[in-house]
Amino acid sequence: MERCTKAVIYKDNLEYNLNQIRKYVKKDVKLCVAVKADGYGHNAVLTAQIAEKVGAEFVAVATVEEGVELREGGIKCGILLLSLCTPEEMAALFEYQITPLVFTEEYIRLIGTAAKQAGAVDFKVHLAVDTGMGRIGCYPEEAGEQAKFIEKCGLKLGGMCTHFAVSDSLAEEHIEFTRGQFDAFKQAVANVKACGIEPGICSCGASAALLNDEDMQFDMVRPGIITYGYYPDEITKEYLKSTGRDFDIKPVLALETKVVAIRHFPAGKSVSYGRTWVAPEDTDIAVLPIGYADGLLRRFSPGLEVTINGKNYPVRGRICMDQCMVEIGKNNPDVKLWDTAVIFGPKESGALNTAEDLAKLGNTISYEVLTALSKRVRREIL
Numbered sequence: 001m002e003r004c005t006k007a008v009i010y011k012d013n014l015e016y017n018l019n020q021i022r023k024y025v026k027k028d029v030k031l032c033v034a035v036k037a038d039g040y041g042h043n044a045v046l047t048a049q050i051a052e053k054v055g056a057e058f059v060a061v062a063t064v065e066e067g068v069e070l071r072e073g074g075i076k077c078g079i080l081l082l083s084l085c086t087p088e089e090m091a092a093l094f095e096y097q098i099t100p101l102v103f104t105e106e107y108i109r110l111i112g113t114a115a116k117q118a119g120a121v122d123f124k125v126h127l128a129v130d131t132g133m134g135r136i137g138c139y140p141e142e143a144g145e146q147a148k149f150i151e152k153c154g155l156k157l158g159g160m161c162t163h164f165a166v167s168d169s170l171a172e173e174h175i176e177f178t179r180g181q182f183d184a185f186k187q188a189v190a191n192v193k194a195c196g197i198e199p200g201i202c203s204c205g206a207s208a209a210l211l212n213d214e215d216m217q218f219d220m221v222r223p224g225i226i227t228y229g230y231y232p233d234e235i236t237k238e239y240l241k242s243t244g245r246d247f248d249i250k251p252v253l254a255l256e257t258k259v260v261a262i263r264h265f266p267a268g269k270s271v272s273y274g275r276t277w278v279a280p281e282d283t284d285i286a287v288l289p290i291g292y293a294d295g296l297l298r299r300f301s302p303g304l305e306v307t308i309n310g311k312n313y314p315v316r317g318r319i320c321m322d323q324c325m326v327e328i329g330k331n332n333p334d335v336k337l338w339d340t341a342v343i344f345g346p347k348e349s350g351a352l353n354t355a356e357d358l359a360k361l362g363n364t365i366s367y368e369v370l371t372a373l374s375k376r377v378r379r380e381i382l
């Protein structure tokens with residue numbers, strides 16, 4: 001017994017995208033594929049398996065548990081932990097060989113002590129540098145001291161990284177800011193070298209920067225969203241083409257459900273909570289068993305259209321927790337009970353929408369649309 005509402009993962013597209021990334025990035029540059037948040041909702045183990053297949057040196061997670069899940073799923077490549085963890089989680093870093101990002105003496109000391117307890121020698125950590133993201137990382141001018149402290153605590157500096165705040169924007173001031181971040185990062189790397197310490201694998205470019213600036217590929221790139229077939233904001237396929245660069249990717253995930261009822265609505269009858277939509281004329285309404293608890297955000301309606309047999313139909317009224325209603329028009333011969341309705345997905349799924357289209361509707365980004373899909377939505381790997 002399986003629920004009809006599901007996310008279908010087009011594995012070939014995932015592999016296609018990762019091959020495209022490998023081909024696009026300079027030969028000697030390493031790949032660290034972001035598979036955090038269960039591979040942006042696409043299944044982290046599957047994504048990491050394909051990443052390993054195309055030669056990725058690392059995959060990146062947000063939590064220690066995500067890293068453990070990958071190791072238990074047989075992933076052998078490096079695992080980079082992009083967010084901070086608490087002291088209670090640190091023992092697992094050594095047991096499962098997860099490489100943490102570090103900064104601040106206190107955090108480094110705690111990891112150093114935990115490493116000694118675990119008998120881990122020369123355990124590698126990557127030093128995070130805050131060059132303008134305002135999230136985690138030391139200031140560039142502190143990098144040398146922090147690197148020295150890492151060594152003093154018996155750890156080894158395996159790499160350095162920073163993260164850009166506006167690299168997905170083409171606004172002049174943003175391009176300038178990103179340039180400034182990159183220069184600050186290079187300065188931080190130089191500071192570490194000046195202390196006589198090898199900085200290791202240096203990375204700064206996520207999807208946007210690695211696509212838009214070859215220099216920012218540095219020693220390693222950290223692509224996330226492009227792995228799953230979506231371009232980062234303004235760094236679109238068309239923009240890249242206009243600058244003489246070719247980069248083609250395909251959406252990987254299709255969100256599907258089925259028509260579970262078709263009902264005749266007389267003119268004047270309202271649909272759903274709040275009675276925000278009233279039938280202006282006699283029409284038919286199809287009921288779909290998908291709602292905001294599945295990740296179909298409430299704010300997608302009005303505006304959302306779903307594809308049934310190659311045609312789009314509008315969602316009417318508010319999206320409920322578990323259901324929503326679609327107007328298919330009176331006695332529509334093209335829509336039958338149990339037909340598949342595709343919310344978004346790649347062409348192969350029959351969808352006319354992508355997660356990007358939904359993101360625009362909901363005033364958000366494809367990342368949020370994809371990661372909003374909840375546990376209740378079964379993943380089917382195709």
Ligand SMILES: *Cc1c(COP(=O)(O)O)cnc(C)c1O
Pocket residue numbers: 034036082163205206207208222223224225226232
């Ligand atoms: C999520 C994340 C990435 C990947 O970002 P995309 O925009 O999805 O390519 C890279 N680096 C860090 C530190 C991240 O948090």
